[in-house]
Ligand code: NAD
């Protein structure tokens with residue numbers, strides 16, 4: 001089968017033939033229909049320091065996908081051929097304390113599809129049946145293919161109650177923009193989002209953000225005043241991985257404000273801990289998606305009118321993958337899909 005492989009320890013990916021995966025008793029084989037390019041894939045493509053120390057070579061990469069089940073293991077009785085599914089990209093041990101307690105997103109031994117396990121940028125992918133999410137009727141294939149990052153946005157945005165709250169999101173990448181749409185859907189009052197890139201802020205507006213802030217021109221403090229806010233934001237969502245953005249959050253929260261951190265910083269980040277202590281801030285790290293409450297929430301939000309369509313800005317046949325990665329490197333896009341059908 002055709003697959004995009006990190007073939008050598010160097011920048012780029014190679015489109016090549018690899019053997020079709022085989023399945024065990026408890027696995028399913030999925031024919032991949034379309035895939036999303038994630039920031040993680042871009043790190044692997046660019047072969048940065050994180051990728052160099054994390055990715056075993058050779059490896060089929062990619063983890064955001066939708067496809068149809070074409071074969072099921074003998075001991076799988078609740079899925080069938082033809083089911084339209086996506087994969088939860090975190091493979092868990094199933095035995096540690098958190099797994100046994102049902103807190104599977106906190107497994108101590110998580111492995112990643114397309115990171116240290118064969119990935120989805122291929123014509124077929126094999127996964128344990130327990131890692132498969134069967135889509136409800138009516139979910140579009142484009143949106144189904146990005147349930148993984150949509151899940152990051154959902155897990156982060158719904159970490160704290162949002163009804164009537166003022167929300168500050170730092171970083172209007174695809175995940176920040178989706179989080180803005182979710183926060184509005186969940187009943188937040190002001191949903192303010194920051195970035196340095198006007199194109200991405202325009203996309204955030206299209207997704208429903210009520211106010212955008214280009215931090216190269218405007219200060220969040222002043223925006224608060226313009227909005228008539230006197231005590232700061234109730235909920236903060238860090239979705240840039242940038243240290244200045246994290247400090248923008250810390251500096252603009254109400255006392256007792258709640259912050260969820262999804263963005264992955266490159267290096268250590270210094271913050272004013274006095275503000276955390278004296279303002280009684282809550283800070284929560286977010287990794288992946290809750291299995292499978294987040295997946296349930298994504299489905300029901302779409303069914304109750306959440307519209308994510310504007311976030312998908314480009315789609316290419318997989319043979320033209322390089323165009324997709326170039327766009328991602330320029331930041332001149334929302335989500336970029338690769339079509340494998
Ligand atoms: P992205 O890189 O496309 O978006 C980040 C955005 O932040 C960019 O638009 C960038 O211009 C903006 N930004 C940079 N500096 C800024 C600043 N000072 N203020 C405001 N915005 C600034 O990333 P994405 O795909 O949307 O993902 C968001 C973050 O979440 C990334 O850091 C990613 O690595 C991380 N992530 C974490 C998990 C997890 O499980 N914790 C999963 C997926 C992604």
Ligand code: ZN
Pocket residue numbers: 092093094095096097098099106107108109
């Ligand atoms: Zn575990």
